[in-house]
Amino acid sequence: MLYLKKYFTEGLIQFTILLSLIGVRVDLDTYLSNQLPPLREIILGPSSAYTQTQFHNLRNTLDGYGIHPKSVDLDQFFTTRRLLNQVRQLDRLSVPSPELSTWLVHCDPETVVSAASQSSPSITLDNGASLEDVNNSETPTMRGGGGALESTYNPSGEDSTLGAVAPEDSQEQSNRDGNDDLTKEDIDLIDILWRQDIDLGAGREVFNYSSRQKESEAEKPSPEEERAEAQERWRNGVNLQEAQPVDGETGESIPEQIPGLGSQTSLSLQECLRLLEATFPFGEESPEFPAPVVTAELAVANEEAPSTSRGLPLPPPLPQLDLEQQWQDIMAIMELQEMEVNNTSENSFLSTTSNSTNTSGSTSESGSVGSFGLTRSSTLIHQDVSLHQASLPSCSQDFPTLFNPEMDATSTPRTPLLTMSSSNSSNVNSTFGATNLTGLFLPPPLNSTNNITCTPVLPDPFSTLLEESMLDEISLLDLAMEEGFNQAQASQLEDELDSDSGLSLDSSHSPASPSSSETSCSSAASSSSTNFSEEGAVGYSTDSESAAVEPEEGAVGGYQPEFNKLCRMSYQDPSQFHGLPQLDNVNHNHTYNLPLSSSFDEHPELPIPTGKKMGREKQSKLKPQQDFLDKQSSRDERRARAMKIPFSNEKIINLPVEEFNELLSKHHLSEAQLALVRDIRRRGKNKMAAQNCRKRKLDTIINLEQGVHDLRRDKARLLKEKMEFIRSIRQMKQKVQSLYQEVFTQLRNEEGRPYPPSEYSLQYSADGSVLIMPRTMTDQQTRKPEKKQKDKKK
DNA sequence: GTTCGTTGTCATAGT
């Protein structure tokens, strides 16, 4: 299989290069990425979408957040995941530019553009013309080139299954652009390639893009009918033998449609490369071609994928997957923190992508995908995006320029991301595999300015804590630098900062509980479904049987356990609780909330069927059910059931007093039953009260923590302002001193000589005038106040 | 078996 893959890969590439060189227009890259995912997979390896481990990893990292499947946070969650995929796509830098240029080497018989003029757009693209230029260009060649760039650079259309929707619009557009010019030979050639794909064992089930293909077919007019028929044949897998002669050994179809190409296909790839390099001098240090990247990636291709590419600039799959894996790990770590920032980052992100994409106004993914080949070499738009996202946890330490917005704005057009990809891709395994990438993104603790620039994008609570700590550290450092603050004072201040609060912020989050959400949600649920919430109670229907009360009576048990769970999950404010692992175990849902079989609770007055009416089998079946009911019921429920109380506990607890008394008067109950009913009501109300009390207690604690946190931030801010003032005062003193020296040196006595500084000095009078006085007089003047002060002290 | 968090319950004070 490996041999077949190698054979097919090289053959396909040679075939395409030769077709391009002889003038047959085959935008194979579009097929490679859009029409034929299997081809791309055969060449580049299985995509992450079809890789089980990737899938599980994705599920683990993303779903590990614990979002309930019914939670309304899913919208935000999927938005996050889509944005994450956008960011992840930015790391796929390993597609080399020579490959792009290779697909562009063809003569367009329709546009009648010279080879130079054809290559120039690609060069311009590769060189990184502004995105606006590219976007505004509407020439077919340019659009086709853009499609080639998109599809070639992005070997992972699998992201569409990972949540990031592939830029189908732009791709289809590019496909149409590329396919409209296809001749019958080209179509047959593609058909051959498809059959080869099938023959090579790529199962049709892994393709599964027929729907997209059908869509594209539906959009395409009749000229594509023939190719559609070929595709249909390919899908149905029939008439393969009839359509093409098959190699007896390998089962591959023999492309007889292109006579004379059989000998050319034996042309070595090195020769093709040489030919391409003669056309486009990659190796030269030209501003138009990113030579270091090309060489690096070629080296990578030679080192790590010799069997498949042999110097052809195919991206090495394994490092890429590693890099992607690392990205996913990082993103998993960032996941919680990112949920909050999404609202802001998404806007900026989408705005940037919408500005930077030409054909993907609706799909932001295509922006990050499609224009990446442009971004990598020129603009920083997507780099900003990646920086914005990637710098969420912190700034990079090992790559200070990589995720540094300041450096980002002032760095050279060669993006650091690309530099990382090119220069480190050769040893990407050793670099990213052995080390924890998360450490790369953790900031150095005292990396003052850069960290400050990064902190605004950090989400709470991490950002605030980090900001605060950095403020403290900065303040202490500045303190130590300032005059009047020695190291001891700085340490003293540090102690103050550390000990000013009896509460530890880190530990103070632990008692946080969504009980408020619990109560509020249950309140909402009850108020929407019950008449009793108007009573003033929170409507927290207490017991499990609340899930099944008489519907005609208002369904006191609007507090359904499932809804309760949903409420809990959805109400959790990520900005407040996310990123706090201490809260993971807060959402306990104990058994009193579990659902109960509604048959009895809806009609508790119905007597439990006795053994006389039921067979032994039914009894044996019912017994575990009753045991289960008993286990799930509260004690009061069991008591009420035992005492045959003819109404539900919810009514007992939540009915207003008047209605409750009326209910009691309707039913003639014994004293024991009345006592039990009143106890149930008392306990139920007390239970709600206890829950409310605990909720308030937690809210109070949280508010206090927040207050402490705010106070500490204010203190740090004030301290920082103080040191800034001290610094400015010192600077003013220095200025005054320098001015003093300047003025003093320019003063001359009657003889035209300068005053000796040891004997004279300048004195400032109260009216603003400056006098030069002998130091003896000034000393006497200064001694007099001292004496006066001493006298006052005495 | 112990620890810890959650929940229910009781007693009591306050409204």
Next chain:
DNA sequence: GCACTATGACAACGA
């Protein structure tokens, strides 16, 4: 005085 709420304390329960 009654109904209700608030809260501390305790026990049961489950992870």
